[in-house]
Amino acid sequence: MKKVNVSHILVDKEFEAQDLLRALKDGKSFEDLAKRYSKCPSAAQGGNLGEVALSRLDEDFADATMLLKTGEISSKPVRTKFGYHLIKRN
Known part of the structure; x- marks a missing residue:
């Protein structure tokens, strides 16, 4: 079973x-934006x-992550059925 971080x-x-994608391109931190705007418990x-x-x-989500x-x-x-995601592979 393949796992990803x-x-x-x-x-x-x-x-x-x-808007968040633009903020990332402007140099904002992914983690900071996630803490402030993401509606996921993560x-x-x-x-x-x-x-x-x-x-x-x-x-x-899995297909996009693998790319x-x-x-x-x-x-x-x-x-996805949950909404719109920006994904970062760690």
Whole structure:
């Protein structure tokens, strides 16, 4: 079973995710933005979900995560039934 160490920022609206993506490109900290804006309980840990089995993730979330290299952040929001995610592979 393949596992990945991943963090994310979860918001309700795509425009919120786009605003956060711009903030990241402007040099803001992923962890700080997650703590402030993410609606996931992982926000308290800067969005860090820890090491997670890919099979436990939403399929679209897992697919996007696998495309990332370690330290890389998704270049666009990933939509799931939970909302819009910005994903960082740790």
